Amino acid sequence: MQTQTIKLREGYKNLPEIKFRAGAIVATIWNNENTTKEGEKVVYKTVSFERTYKDKDDNWQTTNSLRMNDLPKASLVLNKAYEHLALSESIVEEEA
Secondary structure, eight states, rough: OOOOOEEETTTTTSSEEEEEETTTTEEEEEEEEEEEESSSSSEEEEEEEEEEOOOOOOSSEEEOOOOGHHHHHHHHHHHHHHHHHHHHHHHHHHHO
């Protein structure tokens, strides 16, 4: 099974940091910012997950529903996303 890692340009708002793809299954890591009630800026990351498919009209669609055969690929891309986040966190901690 082959996975594909897609690294996107940094510094663009609302673009993903990185995508992990195995066939039609994709896990995407997003950078997010928010402001606390005290006005402090908080930066955090989230992971979205989807399966792509073509509908009866040959248009691309996405879903969060998986078939049994999708589960190994889903596990793989989610583990890759976790690995990326965990290793990135370790680098940040070492630099601080």
